[in-house]
Amino acid sequence: MRRFWTDPSQAQYRRTWLLLLLFTIVLLGIGIGLRDPWPADEPRFALNALEMLRTGQFWFPHRGGELYPDKPPLFMWASALSIWLTGSVRWGFLIPTTLAGVGTLLLTIDLCRRLYGRRIALMSGVALLTAFQFVLQAKTAQLDMMLTFFTTLASYGFLRHALLGPAKKWWLTGWAAMGLGIITKGVGILPLTLLPAWWWMAYRGQATRFRLKDLAQGIGVMLLCVATWAVPMIVMATWGDDPSLAAYRDNILFKQTGQRYADSWAHLEPWYYYLLNVLPWAWMPLILAFPWAIPAWWRRLCRADARILLPLSSVILIVTFFSLSPGKRGVYMLPTLPLLVMAMAPLLPGLITKKRLHWLGFGLLALLGGILLIAGILGFVGLPALTKVASRHAVSPWAWWIVIGVIALGLLAWARPRRGLWALCGWLIVFWVSWSSWGYTLQDHARSPRDMMADVESITGTGIWLAMPDYDEEFLLQSRQPSIQFGDKTPASDQFQRAFAWLQQDDSRWMFAMKRQAEDYDCIDRGQVHDMGIQNGDDWWLVPATAVGQCQGDVTAAPIFVAPTTLPDSTGSAPRV
Template sequence: MIDFLTRHPAPLPRPAYLHRLPSLHWLWLLALAALFLGIGMGLRDPWPADEPRFALNALEMLKTGQWWIPHRAGEPYPDKPPIFMWAMAASIQLTGSVRLGFLLPSLLGALGTLALVMDLANRLHGRRVALLAGLALLSSFQFGLQARTAQIDMLATLWITLGAYGMLRHALLGPARRWWFLGCAGMGLGILTKGVGFLPLLMLPTWGLLAWRRQAVPLAWKDLALGVGVILGVVALWVVPMALYTSFSDDPALTAYRDNILFKQTGERYADSWHHVKPWYYYPLEVIPWAWLPLVLALPWLVPTWWHRTRRRDARILLPLSGVLLVIVFFSLSPGKRGVYLLPTLPLLVLACAPMLPGLLCRPRLHWLGAGVLALFAGMFLAAGVLGALGLPALARLAERHAVSPWAWWSLLGLIALGLLLWGRARHGMLALVGWLAVFWLSWSTWGYQLMDPARSPRDMMQQAVAITGPDAWLAMPAFDEEFLLQARQPMVHFGYHTADDAQFQRAFAWLADTPEDRWMLVPQHRDEEIACADLTRARDLGVQNSEAWWLIPGTAFAGCPGDAGAAPLYVAPTTLDAASAE
């Protein structure tokens, strides 16, 4: 048994060249990042699959005052703890707008993660490397995507990175017990955000081995125990009151919420996942090639260098690199996998690459590889744009299905890629690729938002529905999607997110039969079998939304449909948006 937890060698000397990054550099790069990542905020609504759900949770908190137990349209939402919903609710309240506020937590999470990575890279390797590390993280494809997406993962990555930062400050630049405890608090917040905030603890075995070989500052058993106590204490700040509140409640829905959030969404979700089931090779073969772009192109040079540093037991490389590998292994062992789960590896990957970045930029073959990838993008986008504009049947069907015609946008992206190739040639291929990725994200956040928002957000369709029914008419939506409830301009009911579809329709028929003159149903046209009993000649065609055709049917058309009021629960969704807050 390695006794690194009880040994206390002298702290590692801090080289003289490790000096703090001047505040001016911090301000310039963070201001650039805030501008780059923040462009487009306010230009679109929350898009499915996850964004409308969290916006609905946040708005319901603001409207009902129920902050401790997140609700989704009146029904307790047990899939995630409430930290991200709290942050989104605060952002919407601060900005006074859903469109402005719902993306703010992800933006702040990205900027915080960037600041932590740059600061640690500066302390370990110096100012120049810190700037390159910041630019490397900022240009990483998955980082740019999630910073512009209102999913829970960017904020969770901030807390996970804070946990890793505290560990690495103590292990490589310590002793720094305060940073270790602050990192543990970050891990606790990460658990309250997405449950996997403990991921930095996967680096403990590597830390122990390096401390045993006197390559890192050891962690005392007492500090380890206190750190775990800090993690559990932060988690207990929400879990204990929640468990008491739900346990002493007479509402069986709250008891089910407690059991779901504490057990099903943790151990069962990991060990016996019921969705997103992927093969073991999903991450290395299907996610890393695009998520780690453009850093992934440097792996042929990074891997031998990492091996050399491993033989030298360079703790500055081994600790973050072990974190990357163990996070991949951890998520690969679960049958349920999503590409976004690897987002926390990017800050650690950048730290593991940081001292090699200046040398990588001098590798001609790496630039040739970057130019080749950029040429591939140029051909793909230019061909798709031109052929789509010419009416190629396959692309025309795709555009009709999604109600988007991006041909001019794609053609311009292809032409810009060609222009950057001519400018940079093979000698500066990586710089040209990074420049094109910046253009891609800027156009995505402006032109792309304007093109896709009408197809991804049902705002216009729900306004059309209220114009037909009147603002006081009630609307039922069996098998609902959150984006429709989020954009509702009239009272709506649903019948439980996880209720079987047949039971939902039976309950809907009974509800409509109570006062059919004032009640309507919103339903996809492919559900024609479930509503075959209705008089569909009275249905209003609302067109295509989210790749599906929709009907708006008056309650009087369901006179021949047998209902069952006990088949499913009935939830009244608070009217979430009004004209002021929607803009």
């Protein structure tokens, strides 16, 4: 085994690569089909995909019958395809991110093999697979894992051309990948952060030169990929007879790109948010190696090693780019992980021999395992601070936490500090497998309102109309009956005024709303209200039309959007109000 890690043959490399691939597919794919989409973002994109399939409108994504201009549609197309192929939201919604995670890993391994050899390539794959945010996002149906695949493909193409080229086809492939990244999420241009250091290395003769002609060709390829969606969308929005499509066009092209970055209105955080609040856990456990990696990087940078400078400079520029924007989310750092592994790859053989690094891994595992074990025991014996939170969310994770805490202690006893990194890697495998099986089973009923919406249907009756003022997407996704909503950007007070007017038109109608909002209206007859209990941290009421007869309604307060039914046996046509 020692000889294998020092000098694997081609046959050994292929066998180990295949085993690593199979392990990755199992690790990232386990749990598919065991849970429904969870908030905050998963139900929204599942709704987008379902409405594409139900209405046949693929160019303009909708959510609850309303245009959704916040993100381009490529991820929604992929979700719609996987849901259509599997015939199930539960089975299909996680597949695109799982495949994107596998693809990102393979690109990272292959580039490291070409730059540093087989042994380092395999180690780089293992390093990426241990990164906490990478596995977390590969198991989460959000845009960012697919974005990361395209930014990694673009970086792969650029680095093949810069360091192993000239390779014009890979140069153009990189630009095409950026175009696809842009129609996944507007920041698909992140691989451009490679160009400043590339230009400097090319000027010094240590990387393939690129000319203005090459840039023009690359930009043309990128714009051509973007145009496959943008041109039909702009044409239909500009020359159509629906003003809402023109509003969608302006929103997606301008507000959700430049304005969202420069003058963000959501997720406002200070400039140091990523450095202190995100990277310490997102880059874990890779960040444990920084005390040794940073001096090693500096020595290689002093030697002008382009293989280190290009990906490392890109990581720094991406972190800086997002830190300058007032709006910040932790997932924005995901595209840095493959680049960080590429920069760290040649250091890995030396890093894993550092005794103090193994001690840090040992200490981190002791901390994580100890916290979970102690919290599990305290919750099991009934510590009020823990049981109160657990009962509110209808989750009792104590046995799960105790088990993985005990496993952590067992690994620590086996490994001792001298093998702390291996113990930590083994525990991370246990954690992710248990998270995707035991954890999903424990949490799904609390994070998905599937059961609650089944109870709503049993009370109202099948096929009865349901109003959802100021709705959450997960409830609309799980609704088993024709539903309406009143505009995502409409003030909640206007939505309730419109809901009251709509309910008063037909006594057979019902309203599903958050208790803390509905109880502000004293006109609602509390004696007719059905308290549905707690879901996702909020109490919910089911209110019949007869309970709002004394409420002041206003039919002009908000628009009505009909949500196409998502029942499996639905014809897909939107019911009429």
